[in-house]
Amino acid sequence: MSDAVLRQRLIHMLAVTYDLPIEAGAMTQLGWQRETVLELLIRLFCAKLTDAVRQGMPRHYLEHEDDLPALRGRLDVTRQFSTLAVSPQKVACRFDALSPDIAPNQVMRAAVSKLSRLSGAPKNQRALRELSFVYADVADVPPNALRWDRIVLDRTNRRWRDLLSLARLFLSDRHQQTSAGTIDGHALLFEMNVLFEAYIERILSRALAGTGFRVSSQGGHRDCLYEGDTGRFRTRPDLIVRQGEKIALIIDTKWKRMTPRIDDPKQGVSQADVYQLMAYGRLYDCPNVVLLYPHHGDLPPDPIRRRYSIATRGADETLIVATQDLAGQQRDHRDALRQLVMDCFP
Numbered sequence: 001m002s003d004a005v006l007r008q009r010l011i012h013m014l015a016v017t018y019d020l021p022i023e024a025g026a027m028t029q030l031g032w033q034r035e036t037v038l039e040l041l042i043r044l045f046c047a048k049l050t051d052a053v054r055q056g057m058p059r060h061y062l063e064h065e066d067d068l069p070a071l072r073g074r075l076d077v078t079r080q081f082s083t084l085a086v087s088p089q090k091v092a093c094r095f096d097a098l099s100p101d102i103a104p105n106q107v108m109r110a111a112v113s114k115l116s117r118l119s120g121a122p123k124n125q126r127a128l129r130e131l132s133f134v135y136a137d138v139a140d141v142p143p144n145a146l147r148w149d150r151i152v153l154d155r156t157n158r159r160w161r162d163l164l165s166l167a168r169l170f171l172s173d174r175h176q177q178t179s180a181g182t183i184d185g186h187a188l189l190f191e192m193n194v195l196f197e198a199y200i201e202r203i204l205s206r207a208l209a210g211t212g213f214r215v216s217s218q219g220g221h222r223d224c225l226y227e228g229d230t231g232r233f234r235t236r237p238d239l240i241v242r243q244g245e246k247i248a249l250i251i252d253t254k255w256k257r258m259t260p261r262i263d264d265p266k267q268g269v270s271q272a273d274v275y276q277l278m279a280y281g282r283l284y285d286c287p288n289v290v291l292l293y294p295h296h297g298d299l300p301p302d303p304i305r306r307r308y309s310i311a312t313r314g315a316d317e318t319l320i321v322a323t324q325d326l327a328g329q330q331r332d333h334r335d336a337l338r339q340l341v342m343d344c345f346p
Contacts (some may be wrong), residue, residue: 017198039121045166046127061096062219103150109135109165192255206330222283250280251290287317288344295323
């Protein structure tokens, strides 16, 4: 599989998981087959942000205090007759003024500052320098001190939603310094187990809309063991599919490579993974559990759907080993996951 195809699939998963504004046509325009994932996302961010600021940077009224030659707004009586008692030519004023120094712009400035240090592409560096000038009047707030809770999106600033999603991704400390020989650079890192789980959760939630099933991730929180009244070894299944209040299906996603070896009937499925799913089925009183792996080119063309009876032949409790093909269109992924869930129930 070519690097371009792998890059395309990774970016598609990122777009779905992080709500990134990435359309298929935009990738061709940005020349994605020649750039790293990091530089590509930086270039997309710069293009979107430049277009947004041309339409107008968001501003809010903020309270200011200043000593002016004439009254503006309200008089600060205490300061006027204490600090300025010896300077009658000045008036202590409190007034509201439109300011760009607000939380959304502080996030954008923090993202621009960080990307200026990370990017090595000349075009991206030039765009980031221009954006730095635009945000010169906005406070330089460290990423860990940004007030995301103060950002309210409404009809007046809805176009900034996608940019905030991209900025959150860049500011999430997923970068690593890399070097090989005399070439230095940065890599954008993702824990693929987490990304695969989040992607499946997003697509499956859309696939099950209107079916009476609903999906949740990292839920459950039941304990394996009890010491007296104290629970030990808390469990968190990757995905739980409920029908009403009943747990109908548990899916554990595994970013592992199944092996199509003829001499291995287990085909690379880990015994520990099987034990884990069987334990989930017992703890959550769920007769159907699924191990879900990514499909890859060395496997047969059709996704794997292999059903096993648990403990005894013909048992009602089943474990299904399945693969999900990440190629193709998102609607194909939705259809495949919906069918997988429906096939789990006789």
